[in-house]
Amino acid sequence: MRIERIEAIPYAIPYTRPLKFASGQVTTADHVLIRVYTDTDICGIADTPPRPYTYGETQDSIVSVVTKIFAPQLIGLDPLDRSKVQQILRRTVNNPTAKGALDIALWDLIGISLGTPVHKLLGGFTDSMRVSHMLGFKPAAELLDEALEFRSVHGINTFKLKTGRRPLELDIEACRVLREGLGDGTEIYLDANRGWTANEAMEVLNRTEDLGLSMLEEPCDAGENLGRRRLVQHSKIPIVGDESMSTLGDVSRELLSGGSNAVCIKTARSGFTEAQQILGLCEGLGVDVTMGNQIDTQVGSLATIAFGAAFEHSSRRAGELSNFLDMSDDLLAEPLQIVDGAIRVRDVPGVGAEIDPDKLAKYRQD
Template identity: 75%
Template sequence: MKIERIEAIPYEIPYVKPLKFASGEVTTADHVLLRIHTDTGIIGQADIPPRPYTYGETQASIVAVINSIFAPALIGMDPFRRHAVQQVLRRTVHNNTAKGGIDIALWDIIGQATGNSVWSLLGGYAPSMRVSHMLGFKEPEVLLEEAQRFGSEYGVTTFKLKVGRRPIALDIEACRVLREGLGDDVELYLDANRGWTANEALEVLRRTEGLGLSFLEEPCDAREAMGRRRLVEKSSIPIVGDESVPTSGDVSRELLSGGCNAICIKTARSGFTEAQEILGLSTGMGVDVYMGNQIDTQIGTIATIVFGAAHEATSRRAGELSNFLDMADDLLADPLVIRDGRIDVPEGPGVGARIDDDKLAFYRLDGAPKA
């Protein structure tokens, strides 16, 4: 089997409401659907989310690097030779989500070719994943209402609170209102998206002591190395690396330097192959991991579920799997369902994301992709 052709298809689907976080916001899912065609007729697919404020990638840059650099180098290669493909991709620096999408699509091909689900090929540990829902920058009482609705409607009992974009006092008040309103049985953790300094993060931890927070994710920029190390040493809860750890090498740097002591894994930027390296490194060093969200579509969410549910360590905690509910539509032919706080692993060979071609035709961009 050989790779015959690679398509990078830009498309746009609006969000029902803007999604805001300390490092930016999105109003439209201006993603790229990747399709890798083989000479046997099997097509591997993946969804690629551009995040210019995090990794420097735009929709236009993803399409360009795939069409001009990656596709010419990969056409003619055997898709089963994943590590040989990885070496080709690593010749080009950065472009994390473009590389991640290619790897996921190759796994999709391998699963289809062998008649196996990628979930089972990766390990097949659990048939579903527990869901964590992200709460954004709203008044504390509105956040509480949203969390209570997700609890009653979907059975969700784990929530990530986005912080770091407004005065610290408001973030602290939101933590207090959520804990008092949801009770002690609901898990809460914070994500500052590099929005604070290390000293500000220490102040927040001091003032939220006793609220039972599980994690603090990416509180400050990784370049604040001494501050991050001091924060990890003084914090009573794990400090999670996210934007600072897209590759296994980055994970090694942050863990060994003391910049974090827990890891958020995102398949959109790591694919499955690099995510396995990150997971093995993390579990070998005895640090907590959980599956994060790159503001993924349902297609991207399936990839997160497939990887997260395949491994014991990533199945222990809820994965961030609900952002697609904020989209006005999706390309997936068989929509995901959150039931009793969980999403099932899709059945069938490959990754399991079946595209509605009519929707793709409607949302795809015929002209030049957005810069």
Template identity: 75%
Template sequence: MKIERIEAIPYAIPYTHPLRFASGEVHAAEHVLVRIHTDEGAVGIADAPPRPYTYGETQESIIAVVRDLFAPQLVGLDPLDREKAQRIMGRTVHNATAKGAIDIALWDLVGKALAVPVHRLLGGYAEGMRVAHMLGFRPAPELLEEALRFREQYGVTTFKLKTGRRPLALDVEAARVLREGLGDEAEIYLDANRGWSANEALEVLRRTEGLGLCALEEPCDAAEAMGRRRLVQHSPIPIVGDESVPTPGDVSRELLSGGCTAVCIKTARSGFTQAAEILGLCTGLGVDVTMGNQIDTQIGSLATVTFGAAHEASQRRAGELSNFLDMADDLLAEPLEIRDGALRAREAPGVGAEIDEAKLGRYRQDS
């Protein structure tokens, strides 16, 4: 089996309401569908979410690097030769989600060729994961209403609160309202998306002491190295690296320098291959991981649960797997379902992301 051609298809699906956080806001999923076609008719599928304010990628840049740089070098390669593909893509710096999508699509092809679900190829630890739901910038009563609805309708009991606002009291109040409204059984953690300084993050931790928060993700920029180290030393809860740790090298730097004490893995930016390398680093050092969310579509969420469910260490915590529910529609032919607070990986060969061609025709932007 050889790679015959690679597609990079831009599409846009609106969100039901704007999703706001410290590093930006989104009104539609303006993503790129990556499809790798082989000479035997098999097709590997993945989703690339542009995040210009995080990784510097746009729809246009993803399409250009896939079409003009990666595809000419990957055509003719056996999809099993994933390390060769990694070396080819590694010659080009950055472009994390474009590389991640290519890698996931290659794993999808391998699973299909072997007639095995990819989550079993990767490790097969569990059938699925508990779900954490991400709450964006909104007034505290609205955040609680959304969290209660997700608990009642989907059984979700873990919530990630987007923070990083000024004044700090807005986020402190939101955390307090969620804890009082959800009770002690709910898991709540914060994600500031680099919105604060290290000293501001320390102040938020002081003001939220006693609320039982389980983690604080990316409180300030990694460039604030001394402040981050001081924050980690004084924090009673794990400080999670996210935007600061997209590659295994970044993970090593932040953990060894004391910049974080836990790591968020996002398959959208690492694919499955680098995600496994990151997970190995973390388990070897005794560091917890979370499975994060790029405001993913169902295709992206399926990739996340495929990797997360495959390993004991990544399955331990609830994964951020529900924000596709904020979208008005999706491209999957068979929609994902969250039941009893959990999402299952697919048992079909590959990752299990089959596309509804009629919906793709409706939302694609290049035709």
């Protein structure tokens, strides 16, 4: 079995409920669908989310690097030679989601070729993941209405609140309104997307200490070294690294330097191969992980579920898996279903992302 050709298809699907946060906002899923074909007529699929405000990638740059840089080097290789593929991808710096999607697509076609679900190839710990829903910048009352709706309709009982606003009172009010409206049995955690300084983050934590918040993600820029370390040392809840930890090397640096004491894993930027290495490092050090979301489509969310459910350590916490519900449509032929606050893995060979050809034809941009 050899890689025969690679496609990078740009497409765009509008969001009905755009997500706004400290480092940007998303109104349209202007993503890239990656398809890797073999000479045995097997096709592996993955989704790539451009996030220029986080990784510097755009839809055009992803299509270009995949088709002009990576594809010529990967065509002709055996997909099972995953370490060789990783070595080739590492020769080109940055471009994390382009690399991550290629890796996921290769795992997908390997699973298909072996007739085995990828979540079982990876580890097979469980067959579902609890769901966390992300809440963007809105007035506090609207945030509570959205959370109550998602809890009532989908059974979701874990929420990530996007924070990092100024004045700080906006975020503090939102925390209090959510806690009062949702009750003590609902998990709430924060993600400031580097929107505060370390001192501002400490003030927010001090003023919300009585609310039982579970985590704070990327409170400030990781380059604010002394302030961030001081925050980690004094915080009573885990300080989670996300965009400051895109690679295995980043994770080890931030954990060892004291810049974070929990890690957000996103398969969209690390693929399954590097995500396994990050997870192993965290498990060995006794560090909690969360399965994060790049405001993913259902294709991307399905990949996160496959990885998160594969391992005990990554399945402990609810994964951020529901923001595809904010989209007007999707490419999956069989939509994902959230039942009692959880999503099951697809018990089919590969990852299970079968694409609806009519929808792809409707939304593709090339």
